[in-house]
Amino acid sequence: MAQKPSIPKGTRDFSPxxxxxxxxxxxxxxxxxxxYGYSQIETPAMENLSTLLGxxxxxxxxxxxxxxxxxxxxxxxxxxxxxxxxxxxxxCEKGLRYDLTVPFARYVSQHQNEISFPFKRFQIQPVWRADxxxxxxxxxxxxxxxxxxxxxxxxxxxxxxxxxxxVFEKLGIxxxxxxxxxxxxxxxxxxxxHPDKITDMTxxxxxxxxxxxxxxREELFSKGFDEVSVSRIEPVLTMSGDNEEKIAILRNVxxxxxxxxxxxxxxxxxxxxxxxxxxxxxxxxxxxLARGLNYYTGAIFEVKxxxxxxxxxxxxxxxxxxxxxxxxxxxxxxxxSFGADRIYDVLSGLDKFPPDIAASPLVMFANMGDNExxxxxPVVSSLRKxxxxxxxxxxxxxxxxxxxxxxxxGIRYLAIAGENEISEGTAxxxxxxxxxxxxxxxxxxLSFLIEKN
Amino acid sequence: MAQKPSIPKGTRDFSPxxxxxxxxxxxxxxxxxxxYGYSQIETPAMENLSTLLGxxxxxxxxxxxxxxxxxxxxxxxxxxxxxxxxxxxxxCEKGLRYDLTVPFARYVSQHQNEISFPFKRFQIQPVWRADxxxxxxxxxxxxxxxxxxxxxxxxxxxxxxxxxxxVFEKLGIxxxxxxxxxxxxxxxxxxxxHPDKITDMTxxxxxxxxxxxxxxREELFSKGFDEVSVSRIEPVLTMSGDNEEKIAILRNVxxxxxxxxxxxxxxxxxxxxxxxxxxxxxxxxxxxLARGLNYYTGAIFEVKxxxxxxxxxxxxxxxxxxxxxxxxxxxxxxxxSFGADRIYDVLSGLDKFPPDIAASPLVMFANMGDNExxxxxPVVSSLRKxxxxxxxxxxxxxxxxxxxxxxxxGIRYLAIAGENEISEGTAxxxxxxxxxxxxxxxxxxLSFLIEKN
Numbered sequence: 001m002a003q004k005p006s007i008p009k010g011t012r013d014f015s016p017x018x019x020x021x022x023x024x025x026x027x028x029x030x031x032x033x034x035x036y037g038y039s040q041i042e043t044p045a046m047e048n049l050s051t052l053l054g055x056x057x058x059x060x061x062x063x064x065x066x067x068x069x070x071x072x073x074x075x076x077x078x079x080x081x082x083x084x085x086x087x088x089x090x091x092c093e094k095g096l097r098y099d100l101t102v103p104f105a106r107y108v109s110q111h112q113n114e115i116s117f118p119f120k121r122f123q124i125q126p127v128w129r130a131d132x133x134x135x136x137x138x139x140x141x142x143x144x145x146x147x148x149x150x151x152x153x154x155x156x157x158x159x160x161x162x163x164x165x166x167v168f169e170k171l172g173i174x175x176x177x178x179x180x181x182x183x184x185x186x187x188x189x190x191x192x193x194h195p196d197k198i199t200d201m202t203x204x205x206x207x208x209x210x211x212x213x214x215x216x217r218e219e220l221f222s223k224g225f226d227e228v229s230v231s232r233i234e235p236v237l238t239m240s241g242d243n244e245e246k247i248a249i250l251r252n253v254x255x256x257x258x259x260x261x262x263x264x265x266x267x268x269x270x271x272x273x274x275x276x277x278x279x280x281x282x283x284x285x286x287x288x289l290a291r292g293l294n295y296y297t298g299a300i301f302e303v304k305x306x307x308x309x310x311x312x313x314x315x316x317x318x319x320x321x322x323x324x325x326x327x328x329x330x331x332x333x334x335x336x337s338f339g340a341d342r343i344y345d346v347l348s349g350l351d352k353f354p355p356d357i358a359a360s361p362l363v364m365f366a367n368m369g370d371n372e373x374x375x376x377x378p379v380v381s382s383l384r385k386x387x388x389x390x391x392x393x394x395x396x397x398x399x400x401x402x403x404x405x406x407x408x409x410g411i412r413y414l415a416i417a418g419e420n421e422i423s424e425g426t427a428x429x430x431x432x433x434x435x436x437x438x439x440x441x442x443x444x445x446l447s448f449l450i451e452k453n
Numbered sequence: 454m455a456q457k458p459s460i461p462k463g464t465r466d467f468s469p470x471x472x473x474x475x476x477x478x479x480x481x482x483x484x485x486x487x488x489y490g491y492s493q494i495e496t497p498a499m500e501n502l503s504t505l506l507g508x509x510x511x512x513x514x515x516x517x518x519x520x521x522x523x524x525x526x527x528x529x530x531x532x533x534x535x536x537x538x539x540x541x542x543x544x545c546e547k548g549l550r551y552d553l554t555v556p557f558a559r560y561v562s563q564h565q566n567e568i569s570f571p572f573k574r575f576q577i578q579p580v581w582r583a584d585x586x587x588x589x590x591x592x593x594x595x596x597x598x599x600x601x602x603x604x605x606x607x608x609x610x611x612x613x614x615x616x617x618x619x620v621f622e623k624l625g626i627x628x629x630x631x632x633x634x635x636x637x638x639x640x641x642x643x644x645x646x647h648p649d650k651i652t653d654m655t656x657x658x659x660x661x662x663x664x665x666x667x668x669x670r671e672e673l674f675s676k677g678f679d680e681v682s683v684s685r686i687e688p689v690l691t692m693s694g695d696n697e698e699k700i701a702i703l704r705n706v707x708x709x710x711x712x713x714x715x716x717x718x719x720x721x722x723x724x725x726x727x728x729x730x731x732x733x734x735x736x737x738x739x740x741x742l743a744r745g746l747n748y749y750t751g752a753i754f755e756v757k758x759x760x761x762x763x764x765x766x767x768x769x770x771x772x773x774x775x776x777x778x779x780x781x782x783x784x785x786x787x788x789x790s791f792g793a794d795r796i797y798d799v800l801s802g803l804d805k806f807p808p809d810i811a812a813s814p815l816v817m818f819a820n821m822g823d824n825e826x827x828x829x830x831p832v833v834s835s836l837r838k839x840x841x842x843x844x845x846x847x848x849x850x851x852x853x854x855x856x857x858x859x860x861x862x863g864i865r866y867l868a869i870a871g872e873n874e875i876s877e878g879t880a881x882x883x884x885x886x887x888x889x890x891x892x893x894x895x896x897x898x899l900s901f902l903i904e905k906n
Binding site for chain 1: 457458459460461464465466467468469472473476487488489490492493494495496497499500501504506515516518519520521523526527528530531532534535540541544545546547549559560562563564567568571574579581583593601604605606608609612615619726729730731738749777780811812813814817818827830833834837840842843844845847848857858861862863906
């Protein structure tokens, strides 16, 4: 019996139109990365589970897709194994890539002797997560990461902002970057009297836009902060003004914190670079930005589209010692990641995809039968030699059907050569959009099409 | 303890240089596909095992990478399951894509109402096979497939030959295509008196180049062909001459076989198209070509490089009813697949990769310290605005180190602005290849670099 075809939940097929649009996004991002001197790498879809496990927290470990060992995987299992949590590790040694960061850290450590540092790399590949599928969240999705590793200079942070600006400018998306610095958050935790509660604190203040001041205060109280502690953090939650004013307020709040002031120094220096190099994107200081990720140690970035309501379309920050887990300590890195699916949704929602994105052929020759095909074949070949995108309809079918095929594919001209045209040495060329039709000598066809190309 | 990093056997990391070379191959192939009006699709890395199992023979089923169900996969297993072959199917519902053909058939069937036929698609994605890794054989490798589905016209076969010719011409690889037709092989089996033994017969004659006539005869005898049968097949094994002469001999051999003559008719028609459209590749009839694959029903193709000893670099053929397994019968298709890894090896072996493939930045500004960076930043930004690929070294390091970094990355010019240059409003620009160095006014830098670009 024939199978009813389907694909695993949370995964997607990409149609030709979707592919054109996705390639447009990836090609734009890639061209900017290359322009700034970043080099592309790729890593395998599968990594050893020993590389992946323990890097994403307990929750992340559960979301790894594990691959069954080939051969007789189950002979190693005893019946007791079926009741514990160890069975999967006895039958699986490999898992699918969960992000691009851990494979990159593994790559840098493994190939450190071939790499000249600072290493500016980008990577555009799918990742897989056994998340519960829901609207806008997939089990297979593409990440676009760009990182510099082996340099602590804030010029790298600047470069990432410049690239984000250029990518979104090229795509026609108005965007703004929020920036913060993890050291400032550490300073805040310090002056609140709870340096150990930095995670609880940042999780709470990260929610200020969503749940408001009162609820953030409540959450902080529930995590063991008292009224005095909260009052020291509160200026961050209520401040307004431009970047300079915000920094001035924080200088005051953090005056007693050395790490906090280091964070403010870094932020000010980065902003001075920004005013000198002028990225094509607004840069706003936001001390409530935390991005939940524990491994950031310096700058934190997040980009949002200004004209479309959706989560962040790009984000990242500086991390120290990521490669340290693979035996290479003290290497600082900074990077950002572009969210291709969300960028796609923004471009769709704002109708900003260029109209000619499908790169359809310029002309299709109709198939009027064997004799006509012999007349047309050398013409088609010579047009292609000149670089024109040409189709020849493969079957002798009703002209209406051929016309519809060309029209659906976004082909601009339909060229028809029947008996009359052959005897005249011409082709009848119909503009599919305007309906206009004219006879053109075969040897003038190329210049006609080049002009219209 | 730090882990010693490694990747699963049979998989690969791709370094920046390898990526530049691979992208060059893929971009070349993709540009040709697009020029002929083929549209790109992508399918998920994971398919349901029900889609994959039974499509590649028993051996193929064993080579599928299966993905462990998420959640508590093992609670469904009883101790008895551990002894049979069924355990993996109880804990795995998904597998990794084994080729692009079955996912394409699934795609066509699943999306038939959105597709306008004939559907000309290409797909460039990795596939995974649990093969024993060995030199040149990987467990993860990229396939580049191009197919037309929904048209029986031989113009499609022609188009594939034209595209293969154009791809290898663009890559600078001299190549030749062997063509055959499965119907001719069916005719041969028929006149040998063993139409049911077509597979044994084609497997044997496919080996003629490798093992020679005597051994092929032996193999045929061992499969139950007698002397009379073998004598009828033998002209195919010993023939020489050009395409026309070969076809004439086969017309004679196959005179009693209707299907054999249909195959020869198809071959002749395709060759007449070839002489009219002139692909950029030699086309040789080879009646021993079988390509082992059971699903070909018409034309069979194989491309080999002429100047480098390696297996086929491209191949394919016509298949009928592939989508039939997914409930869509009677749809004929034809396609070819490019072997990216082998093409890479040919280009490496012949030293045919273009020298400027890495697309390195044209210029790098040295980092001479904070003051100098302020002078240089607006210059770097304005050069980038003009489309020049520019790096600014992020750290204040010894000039020698910065020079070496630029040199290793294939950057052509190193621009240095120290105190003197700043006071003069210039930069000192060193040609890294020639060693030549000169002072250039900042506002003349752009025109200097554009000229050198």
